[in-house]
Amino acid sequence: MENILSFVSEHKEAIYFILLAIFVGVEVIEKVPTILHTPLMSGANAIHGVVIIGAIIVMLDTETDNILSLILGFIAVVLGTLNVVGGFVVTDRMLEMFKKK
Amino acid sequence: MENILSFVSEHKEAIYFILLAIFVGVEVIEKVPTILHTPLMSGANAIHGVVIIGAIIVMLDTETDNILSLILGFIAVVLGTLNVVGGFVVTDRMLEMFKKK
Amino acid sequence: MGQHILEICYLIASVTFIFGLKMMSNPKTARKGNMVAAVGMTIAILGTIFLYESSKTSRESLKLILIFAAIAIGTVIGWMTAKRVQMTKMPELVSMFNGMGGACAALIGLMEYHHNVGNINTLLPTVLGMVIGSVSFAGSVIAFLKLNGTMDKPIRLPSYNILNTIVLVGVLALCGYLIFSDVENSPLLYGLFACALIYGVMFVIPIGGADMPVVISLLNSFTGLAAAFGGFLYDNKVMLTGGILVGSAGTLLTIVMCNAMNRSLSSVIFGAFGKSSAAGGGSNTEGGSIKDISVSDLAVLMNYSKKVVIVPGYGLAVAHAQHIIHELELLLEERGVEVKYAIHPVAGRMPGHMNVLLAESNVDYGKLVEMEEINPEFDQTDVVLVVGANDVVNPAAKSDPASPIFGMPILEVDKAKHIIVNKRSMSAGYAGIDNLLFYDPKTSMFFGDAKKALTSLVSELKAMS
Amino acid sequence: MGQHILEICYLIASVTFIFGLKMMSNPKTARKGNMVAAVGMTIAILGTIFLYESSKTSRESLKLILIFAAIAIGTVIGWMTAKRVQMTKMPELVSMFNGMGGACAALIGLMEYHHNVGNINTLLPTVLGMVIGSVSFAGSVIAFLKLNGTMDKPIRLPSYNILNTIVLVGVLALCGYLIFSDVENSPLLYGLFACALIYGVMFVIPIGGADMPVVISLLNSFTGLAAAFGGFLYDNKVMLTGGILVGSAGTLLTIVMCNAMNRSLSSVIFGAFGKSSAAGGGSNTEGGSIKDISVSDLAVLMNYSKKVVIVPGYGLAVAHAQHIIHELELLLEERGVEVKYAIHPVAGRMPGHMNVLLAESNVDYGKLVEMEEINPEFDQTDVVLVVGANDVVNPAAKSDPASPIFGMPILEVDKAKHIIVNKRSMSAGYAGIDNLLFYDPKTSMFFGDAKKALTSLVSELKAMS
Ligand SMILES: NC(=O)c1ccc[n+]([C@@H]2O[C@H](COP(=O)([O-])OP(=O)(O)OC[C@H]3O[C@@H](n4cnc5c(N)ncnc54)[C@H](OP(=O)(O)O)[C@@H]3O)[C@@H](O)[C@H]2O)c1
């Protein structure tokens, strides 16, 4: 019990951050009308591609002679880019169609 | 310039907190319909009475022989309580009338 | 351990504030939302009293007694005032409570100043919280007096804005000096305090009494800001959350109100409205003749109508006529007349003012129809009864591009068969402009204080059956 | 200095994510919102490449070349795929890109593990991010294969849920062990990785292909969570913001979809639907006879109608009939027939599916009418043309409390004068239940693949004039 309490209080910054971000997410998404849910889904999909930043950091922090790390990092960056670029482009394509009217 | 940059980056936790809280505030309030704006105003009014916590802290941290501080602190707590209690009660009264239907 | 529990209390309170405000978005949950926030506040306050701990904290019984005494006094006074006040005095009350919060923030700043000299990270929020709190306090007091009628004319010295700006610059300069000078200087602090109070007074004094709701909402967000600075000072999350939430809520509400009136915030603060109204607008006064209607004629007319729409406005609130109008409504319905209320979004002086009033007198929620919905119905309406409303039915908003309210959406009552306008005189409403509707051949004026006039109408109607 | 600028880049990116999502709430600003988020993402990525700094960071040209090469490859492939894919393949595409993100998170976890052993604060997010990323990856791949048709039957071993739970418990136990044991144990890490992949596969395999949109939305929020754990690992705010935003957005969308289908999330995941549909519902198949209509009769009927309402459904998407239906609409309008589309909120397989499809073929936005608005219009409609829709027009939702879709709001097409249903056979739709509408005396079936059937209808109509 005391562990949990002190954990919460030590990480309060993070907890507030998480809570507020969740609130923002929920509030913002709640306002999106059904007709835009498919583009919203793919737009959100593109945003979680932000994980690519982790992959870049891994690459930057790895030793240059650690071939395995370099290869895996390389793959991770490719995958992350796919997620980001593909996500945004496909969302844009969908929304372009909505905009015409 | 560099000062500002380092200020921002040193206080990033606080800045994210503020930004997210502002977003939450705006998003939440945007959804309130006009008919509820008067109670909303007075409800929000009650919430900023949270400043009373500062007054309590001043009281707790003051030396007992510092009469001036005690008196001012006392007044501050009274004022803060007025804000909190009055605000919530009056809001409740207004909303009670809405609920009847 | 205690400190940890306190952090969790604060976390809970912060979440209740957010949820409370969120629940306010629906009339069904709004009351519960207010309760939720109140519970959170109580947790935060009690938590602080018993668990707060810093290097200087001590809990002598004298202090605890004083704290609880202060809370008891505040609770009793706050509770009684809030319970007793008339619904029409709501704006006054909100501005008063807002002033209390601002004063509390100001006092905290005054007392904390000398503890924080030398540490810019805490001195900054201390001084700023004090200044904003003082402005909010002084401004709220003036707003209260204006709403109250004690101070009813906007006071406008020559070159007012320049004077005002000078004081503001002075306040800012003193702030900067105190924060960055690094030496304790109490006299200067009190000087700053005085200047901030003066600025608060000067900020509100030139603004017309009717603009007070906008001002109060703005001052509300100021106090929120002051609370947030308190949060920075003590690294206290719940003060931060609460303060920021209210700060952004107040700002948003201010903007919403200005938009609904089709005016800019600066025109409210710098009073462009009051001026233009004195000069322009009145050009058509000679434009026609007005027609009176007697109580008995009106009673007959209404008695034999099929559909009556009531348009309540600020005058209804002033005259406390919400109960008698409900009686009128019930009486007419008994006689088979269909009655509805047309609610304009900025009728009255606060957003949702009419809803609050009519809810108080138990009018059925479903009978309050919003502007967009009722406008197409006016041409099937026999009688429109305008009670103490003026600007919200002014056709100049649609037809006269020179009018200061041009572009504001209005209730199109002139489509109805008969228009009856109840007010005390021919004088103008909030916007200070003339209303051509009163000269419309279909319009009849029914002069008198709303409460008295309606009371006589009701008794006339009762006598008829 | 660089580090400070990087923090500001991250701040900007976080704000663009929020604003981007916010702008998505309006069709007018949605596209710009997507762009805004994309710009923010670019800033964050470039900022990281050039400004990120830790004790181990080095920028040998080999690394930079590799990074840019990887980005170039990803960009080209992602761009091409996104540009080329057919609009009807959207769900597949989203699930594929989602899988990529999950895999990226999993790889990061695998590589970071040995750097973080011993420090529980970073080990925890490392391991959890890896596990969730892997589940999301494996699940997305299966979802992709299912949508694709490669794996089209739900595979359901006996006592599936028990098996599934065992794997899940195993994964959790391994997680706990790795996180708290404090000793580096790479084989176990790879074991955990494998288990997580297996769990991802087992999680999705039993779910029917048609439920995939719900699953994808859920997996979307999983990947968001994995990204957020990355944020904790590197104390990187933009990963945190982005991840949490997407995590909550995905969860909310999942719930919205389930609600619109009137089902619970657990019934989607544990497949209660598939079972009950096989058993129940089919009781009325013998209940009546069905009527066919020939192309020429249908052409005549439509040509001389005043008002036609088209109800598009999943079949329209499958058959890629969105362009030909637009042609039909234009043709009818030329002949003076009023044509509208009735859009059910869960028609098709993704929320807003029909809107996206019809927008693609340039159908005028104003002609797409939502369910609540169009329902009262059906009794003034001459012909309702149901194209590849089934559940959304099933009257059992209103009349048969035993039906699995009972309570779901439907398009009340049976009020129209004539109902024409185009589908390939009498087989059931998504919910797997029979539809009494087809046996309605007013209904005529117009069998065939939507695209082919409509093409023949259009040429018949053209021939008529
Ligand atoms: N709702 C908000 O949020 C808000 C906020 C700020 C400003 N405003 C502004 O307030 C105005 C509201 O329009 P409104 O039509 O409701 O009010 P109004 O235009 O201010 O007119 C009120 C009328 O009521 C009459 N009146 C006053 N006391 C009366 C009494 N005892 N009995 C009968 N009549 C009485 C006055 O005429 P006599 O003196 O001849 O009786 C006056 O013309 C708008 O211009 C709006 O922009 C609204």
Ligand SMILES: NC(=O)c1ccc[n+]([C@@H]2O[C@H](COP(=O)([O-])OP(=O)(O)OC[C@H]3O[C@@H](n4cnc5c(N)ncnc54)[C@H](OP(=O)(O)O)[C@@H]3O)[C@@H](O)[C@H]2O)c1
């Ligand atoms: N929109 C969402 O977010 C979402 C998400 C998940 C699930 N769902 C569910 O999906 C369902 C949607 O209902 P719906 O009415 O649109 O579709 P549906 O009930 O699934 O019916 C689609 C019908 O289209 C016919 N069809 C298939 N291919 C065709 C083709 N090439 N040409 C002509 N017809 C064809 C099928 O019959 P034949 O095989 O006889 O041709 C089938 O009966 C609802 O149950 C909803 O709950 C929706």
